[in-house]
Every structure is written in structure tokens, then in C-alpha cells.
Amino acid sequence: MPNRGNGNVGIISSNLGPNHNDPGFLSSDFPHSAPKLYITAESDEFDLVTLSEWKDEGFNVEYIPMGDGGNEYRMKLESLSRTNLGPCETYGIIAYGDAASFCLEHFHILDNNPEFKLCCLIAYYPTRIPDTRTKFPGGIHVLVHLTTGEEVGIVKQTQMVGIQGKKRTVNRKIDRGIGAGGTMQVSYPSYTYNAVPGFAEHDLDEFDRVSAELSWSRSLATARRAFRRDVDLEKVLEQNIERAIGSEELQRFYSEFFIDKNPQSIKLTLLSRTIGSDRVVDELHVAFKHTQDMPWILPGVPSTNKKVEILVVSIVTLRGGKLYHEHIYWDQASVLVQVGLLDPKAVPRNASDSGVKRLPVIGRRAARSVLVGYDESDEGEATNELIPEWDDEADDDVGSTAGEGDKRNDAKTKETEEDENKKKKRDGLEKEEPEQSTPSQEKHEDAKVDGD
CATH class of the missing domain: 3.10.450.50 (Nuclear Transport Factor 2; Chain: A,)
Known part of the structure; x- marks a missing residue:
């Protein structure tokens, strides 16, 4: 790279097209071994449930403890591309905690994936992440899961081919406002969760099922995409x-x-x-x-x-x-109305109102309103009139009275029923049996309801 004055090199875009190391390079009929997936964390042993889940999805899983995280661990990472892999096979890494920080920093360096064997790197709650303005080299599919309220170090490092300069770390706190599994606007895919580190490990007290399942779905999608393993x-x-x-x-x-x-x-x-x-x-x-x-x-x-x-x-x-x-x-209320177990006219009178309130449920028309949009060219029937104030605004706009609106609705309902009966007779179908409703239901059969 030409020297622009500061010697910094950052990958801001990359070509993720296929090369001879990609699983998609060979025909789908060519015999493939199970994709190799390494899981790594600080402890000597790891969550057996997580290991089993990845194995059940068809991955060849192996656990690597981080140990002290020194040169021995670095050498182990560098040897993975040469271990039991064929000429067209790749591997992936799922790392947790400090091991995730180590792997992210290591494979963000240009020279540390020279044969393009690493295709997937998924990091859970790292304490440090690489420069958020730059991508990862070598076509690596990266995914980072972070926890809100935690402080994370953003590592910036001067890079030139064959040379790595000094590191500079800036600490940032993850905003709690985006902690519902939301995305972070950085150069590599990252999500935040309203949980604490350890939320994805079943054998820890910090395990959080909602965050764990959200992150699992995203991790599985990333791994399948990286290995080009589609599932019908x-x-x-x-x-x-x-x-x-x-x-x-x-x-x-x-x-x-x-x-x-x-x-x-x-x-x-x-x-x-x-x-x-x-x-x-x-x-x-x-x-x-x-x-x-x-x-x-x-x-x-x-x-x-x-x-x-x-x-x-x-x-x-x-x-x-x-x-x-x-x-x-x-909508169980709609079901109960239709079988005659719930009277929609069941709300007691309001002391300040002489009228009788009605429950906002009706029955089968709530479901049929959606089908209208599939059978006709329109967009289905709206149910906004269940909002008490809705008709008031509509009446002001068109200059009509509520009574006139009711007449139009009644006429429309009658016309629709007549058309349905004619169609059934024409097709030789039996006329539909009328619903056995209570008097209060019959009076209000033309109301509509939103599905809950």
C-alpha cells in the first residue's frame, strides 16, 4: 500500500467471491466431510449442551481451551488451517469471553489467515473488539454478540503487509438502549443483548434463554452461510x-x-x-x-x-x-364467541352513559376480513371502526351521520351475503347453515374486530 502519511491500513471493503478453498468451488455431488467447527473459551471444559447442539446441526465440533492465552494459544490458532483439512475444506471458530477477544484481534491482522482457510468467526461477549470502521480480511464471515451496559475496548492497530504496529485501545460502554438484540452500526455484523456475559452458556447462572436463542439463530445462519450449507x-x-x-x-x-x-x-x-x-x-x-x-x-x-x-x-x-x-x-375470544360461549354484549353499563358497551370481539368475520384481500383486488376489510372515536372523524370528513353509516354497512353486509348465497347455488354447494347466536349477538353481527 502506498504511504499516505500515517502508514495505517484498514480494510473498508472486500471481495467475498469464491476461490479454490470455498466449499462451493466443488460440485454438490462431490463428497464433502462435515464442516469443521472449533469452539474455544477460557476454561478447560465447556458447556456440553452447546457442543451437542452444534454437533446435531451436522458440524464436526472440537473444543480448544484458551489456557493462559499466550504464545501457545496463538500457535494453536495458527495451526488450525493445517490440521486434518483437505485442499478445498475450510473451518470455523466460535469463541467466548477473553478467547473471543483474542481471536478477533488475531484474525483481524492481514497475515493471519494466509490460506483463506478460516471462513467463519463468531464471538460471544468479547471484552475487546477490532477497529469498528474496518472489515476482516480473507473473506471471513464474522459475527459479534455483545452485552449492554458492559465496557468494551476498541482496538486500533497500524497494519502494513508483514508488519503490525502499536495497538491503541479506546474503551466504550455499550448503550443499554439497544440491548434487545439490536444491530450495531459497525463494519462487521454485531448485535447487542440486554444480558450479562455468559448468557449463551447453559451451565452458567448467567444463562438467559431469550438472548441465547436470538444469538443461536444468528450464529447458525452465519455458520451455514460461511460453509455454504443450505437446509430446506x-x-x-x-x-x-x-x-x-x-x-x-x-x-x-x-x-x-x-x-x-x-x-x-x-x-x-x-x-x-x-x-x-x-x-x-x-x-x-x-x-x-x-x-x-x-x-x-x-x-x-x-x-x-x-x-x-x-x-x-x-x-x-x-x-x-x-x-x-x-x-x-x-384470538381465543373470537373462538368463544363463534361457539356461543362468550356474549360480546357483556360489558356493564357505565354510570355516566345510558348506552350498553360492547366487547370488541365478533367471530368469524375477523378471520374472513383477511381472506378478502386474497380473493379480491382490494386490501381486505378494515376493523378500525372498533375504535370508538374512529367513526367520529370519518363522519366529519364525509359529512355523513352515524345512522347513514350504519345503513351503508348493513346494505354492504346484506349485499355480500346475497352474493355468497348466489355463488353457492351456482356452484351446486349447500347453503351455509346460519349461526346459532344469542339475540345480543345477532344485533351486533356486523361489527368487526382486530385479531389479538
């Missing part, structure tokens, strides 16, 4: 659900309370799907007639023979190719 998570998910493969509780839930506990009338429509490194998020429209016990949604409730339509959000996490946990969310 959709296919894995479908296989798991069909065979009920997973943890003991999930397996029991699917086999005993879900798969064979749904009526034949149930219909699931997938509206959207978001896929991450280890989880799949689905948005679904679910419709069924409650003709049998359904313990997963109406536990302990005998069949009511009522029709139900709801929106469901499912978040499924997979570990090692198996179901790890699943979170499912839906």
Missing part, C-alpha cells in the same frame, strides 16, 4: 409434523391432541410463510365445524356443532432436524 427447512418441518418427530412433549401433543383430534371439515389456508435459519413462521386461516372434541383449541368443551373461522400464527423452531418447540397464537 420447509421440507424438514413437513416431515416432522407428518411423523410427529420432536421433543417428548411436542410428539405427545401432535400424536394425542392434534393430528387425530380435528373434524373432517377442518380447512387450513396458508397465507404467508417466513423462513429463518432454525424456525418457520406461518400465518394461517383456519376454518372448521366444531363437531367433536378439539383439545388443542377448545379443551374440555363438548362439540357445539358451530362453525369457526380464525387466524392463527405458528412459530416452529427446529434443532438438529427435529421439532424443538412451537408457539401458536390466535
Whole structure:
């Protein structure tokens, strides 16, 4: 590099294209060994759960204790590129604490990854990080997990080819305001967590599940990207659900309370799907007639023979190719209204108001409002009128009265129902049975609700 007056060299951009050491250089049909992953920390032994989780994801895992962190540790790091690696194989490092600081500084130097064998470096709660304005050399995929409220040293070092100058360290405190797993605006990917060092190690008192799972998803994505190991998570998910493969509780839930506990009338429509490194998020429209016990949604409730339509959000996490946990969310108030177990006109009179308040729940129209946007060219039906002040502003804008608005809504509802009946007759379908509602429900069947 030409001398610009201060002799400093920093990598501000880099070409991450493939070379002969990249796993993607060879055909996918070429036999590959499991990607080599070294995990390193200060102690002689490390969290067995973490080691097992990486092994379950298909990595060849080996633990390296840092020891005193001197020349012996440095020589060990430098020897990794020559240990049991083929000509087209690479390796990754996941480091914790002081070992993370050591590895970040070591591999930030231009000459310390000469054969481009290190493809991935993931650091958990280091106490020092390299100059945040410069990237890492050699196409290394770097990820740093930091904890808020802790002080971290930012190391700046003069670099020239073959020569490393003096280090200068500036201490900075990580802002607590960005401690919810947020990104930091630096030249290499970094995230902050509202936790303390040790949050990702299951065998420590500092272990924090929320921060650990967030960081795990990001680390797994980085490692797969570095080794070019794509996983068809959709296919894995479908296989798991069909065979009920997973943890003991999930397996029991699917086999005993879900798969064979749904009526034949149930219909699931997938509206959207978001896929991450280890989880799949689905948005679904679910419709069924409650003709049998359904313990997963109406536990302990005998069949009511009522029709139900709801929106469901499912978040499924997979570990090692198996179901790890699943979170499912839906509007249970809407379900209870539709089966006749909840009267939406149940709020008592207000002493200062002669009218009767209404619960902001209605039933199947809450789910159908989303489907409208998928069947038609519009964007679906809004439910803003559940906000008491919403109609007041709309009436001021269009110069209409509430009564006129009600008439328009009633006409629209009637017109929609007539169109649906005509379509069913035309298609030779049976006319849908009317909902068996209480009088108070019938009066308010045209209201709308936001899904919680």
C-alpha cells in the first residue's frame, strides 16, 4: 500500500467471491466431510449442551481451551488451517469471553489467515473488539454478540503487509438502549443483548434463554452461510409434523391432541410463510365445524356443532432436524364467541352513559376480513371502526351521520351475503347453515374486530 502519511491500513471493503478453498468451488455431488467447527473459551471444559447442539446441526465440533492465552494459544490458532483439512475444506471458530477477544484481534491482522482457510468467526461477549470502521480480511464471515451496559475496548492497530504496529485501545460502554438484540452500526455484523456475559452458556447462572436463542439463530445462519450449507427447512418441518418427530412433549401433543383430534371439515389456508435459519413462521386461516372434541383449541368443551373461522400464527423452531418447540397464537375470544360461549354484549353499563358497551370481539368475520384481500383486488376489510372515536372523524370528513353509516354497512353486509348465497347455488354447494347466536349477538353481527 502506498504511504499516505500515517502508514495505517484498514480494510473498508472486500471481495467475498469464491476461490479454490470455498466449499462451493466443488460440485454438490462431490463428497464433502462435515464442516469443521472449533469452539474455544477460557476454561478447560465447556458447556456440553452447546457442543451437542452444534454437533446435531451436522458440524464436526472440537473444543480448544484458551489456557493462559499466550504464545501457545496463538500457535494453536495458527495451526488450525493445517490440521486434518483437505485442499478445498475450510473451518470455523466460535469463541467466548477473553478467547473471543483474542481471536478477533488475531484474525483481524492481514497475515493471519494466509490460506483463506478460516471462513467463519463468531464471538460471544468479547471484552475487546477490532477497529469498528474496518472489515476482516480473507473473506471471513464474522459475527459479534455483545452485552449492554458492559465496557468494551476498541482496538486500533497500524497494519502494513508483514508488519503490525502499536495497538491503541479506546474503551466504550455499550448503550443499554439497544440491548434487545439490536444491530450495531459497525463494519462487521454485531448485535447487542440486554444480558450479562455468559448468557449463551447453559451451565452458567448467567444463562438467559431469550438472548441465547436470538444469538443461536444468528450464529447458525452465519455458520451455514460461511460453509455454504443450505437446509430446506420447509421440507424438514413437513416431515416432522407428518411423523410427529420432536421433543417428548411436542410428539405427545401432535400424536394425542392434534393430528387425530380435528373434524373432517377442518380447512387450513396458508397465507404467508417466513423462513429463518432454525424456525418457520406461518400465518394461517383456519376454518372448521366444531363437531367433536378439539383439545388443542377448545379443551374440555363438548362439540357445539358451530362453525369457526380464525387466524392463527405458528412459530416452529427446529434443532438438529427435529421439532424443538412451537408457539401458536390466535384470538381465543373470537373462538368463544363463534361457539356461543362468550356474549360480546357483556360489558356493564357505565354510570355516566345510558348506552350498553360492547366487547370488541365478533367471530368469524375477523378471520374472513383477511381472506378478502386474497380473493379480491382490494386490501381486505378494515376493523378500525372498533375504535370508538374512529367513526367520529370519518363522519366529519364525509359529512355523513352515524345512522347513514350504519345503513351503508348493513346494505354492504346484506349485499355480500346475497352474493355468497348466489355463488353457492351456482356452484351446486349447500347453503351455509346460519349461526346459532344469542339475540345480543345477532344485533351486533356486523361489527368487526382486530385479531389479538
